[in-house]
Amino acid sequence: EVVLGNRPSKTSTIRRLDEVGSISRRVLGLLREDVRHGRLLLHYQPKHDCRDRLLGFEALVRWPQAPHPSVSPAMAVILAEEGRLINELGLWVFRQALAFKAHLNQSGFAGLSLAINVSPLQLAHGDFAERIARLMAETPVQPAEIEIEITESQVMPDDPVIDSNIQALGRMGFKLAMDDFGMGHTSLLHLRRFAIDVIKIDGSLTRDVLHSATNGDIIRAIAALGQARDIAIVAEFVETAAQKQALANLGCHVFQGYYYSPPLAEADCLAYCRRQPDEAEVGAA
Ligand code: C2E
Numbered sequence: 001e002v003v004l005g006n007r008p009s010k011t012s013t014i015r016r017l018d019e020v021g022s023i024s025r026r027v028l029g030l031l032r033e034d035v036r037h038g039r040l041l042l043h044y045q046p047k048h049d050c051r052d053r054l055l056g057f058e059a060l061v062r063w064p065q066a067p068h069p070s071v072s073p074a075m076a077v078i079l080a081e082e083g084r085l086i087n088e089l090g091l092w093v094f095r096q097a098l099a100f101k102a103h104l105n106q107s108g109f110a111g112l113s114l115a116i117n118v119s120p121l122q123l124a125h126g127d128f129a130e131r132i133a134r135l136m137a138e139t140p141v142q143p144a145e146i147e148i149e150i151t152e153s154q155v156m157p158d159d160p161v162i163d164s165n166i167q168a169l170g171r172m173g174f175k176l177a178m179d180d181f182g183m184g185h186t187s188l189l190h191l192r193r194f195a196i197d198v199i200k201i202d203g204s205l206t207r208d209v210l211h212s213a214t215n216g217d218i219i220r221a222i223a224a225l226g227q228a229r230d231i232a233i234v235a236e237f238v239e240t241a242a243q244k245q246a247l248a249n250l251g252c253h254v255f256q257g258y259y260y261s262p263p264l265a266e267a268d269c270l271a272y273c274r275r276q277p278d279e280a281e282v283g284a285a
Pocket residue numbers: 045059060061072073074077090093117118119149151179180236237238239256257258259263
């Protein structure tokens with residue numbers, strides 16, 4: 001009956017999921033049905049540069065028919081991982097996100113990038129890169145327009161399959177981002193293991209940057225590392241102008257969070273793009 005394994009990370013999420021009560025097989029069964037019937041949704045959160053120019057979006061999965069409002073997207077993803085559903089869910093996300101990006105391109109916003117989250121468990125699947133290559137063969141979107149965000153806070157098993165999938169995705173031309181950087185126990189080792197283009201600093205570090213000198217020091221160190229290795233630094237959970245300015249001063253290049261916008265439904269994204277102050281500069285950086 002137990003679907004949720006004993007994870008060293010995201011334990012608070014799992015504990016909350018336990019409190020929901022009627023968890024595990026029933027909820028997983030509902031999720032499986034909804035993935036199969038395409039009843040999930042993607043929302044898209046904007047990313048901006050330090051001059052506030054729109055650079056692109058991150059695709060974030062939503063489960064509108066979740067049986068309980070407290071089953072968050074993060075919990076749905078953990079459930080899918082534990083229930084051997086993550087590959088199917090992940091491919092659905094990828095296909096939807098590519099269709100959205102093709103639509104952006106056709107609408108005059110080809111310069112914007114799109115980030116897609118991929119969990120280490122998907123990368124541990126032998127034919128992951130091959131299946132992505134097959135999806136890319138069916139879309140006008142180029143790999144260089146897509147950033148793959150690999151969650152860093154999860155346990156990243158020491159599995160050669162993961163390494164070869166990541167290398168294959170890099171060779172195809174995808175940009176690779178290490179997500180939730182700073183949350184894992186082995187963040188720095190991952191930098192040595194994978195050729196990474198982007199580091200996304202975890203919200204737990206950026207959130208209280210105005211009040212925590214320690215967090216500021218850590219972010220400055222990560223940014224210095226990024227500069228030395230030609231890695232772009234993204235700050236997530238940017239909620240105020242003052243926070244954005246502090247993070248820019250510490251060396252972050254890209255900013256994402258409620259200060260700009262919450263994740264948007266697909267229908268609202270084009271309006272957001274058109275609303276940008278200088279359309280000629282959209283995606284220029
Ligand atoms: P993440 O990739 O680190 O995404 C950032 C999360 O922070 C999102 O939560 C986003 O809505 C939230 N967020 C963004 N800006 C702010 C802010 O200013 N303040 C606060 N408090 N929160 C902000 P969300 O959408 O609930 O997603 C949670 C996590 O679920 C994601 O974290 C990601 O790890 C995972 N996830 C979401 N979609 C997918 C997916 O398609 N595939 C996989 N494998 N994982 C996904």
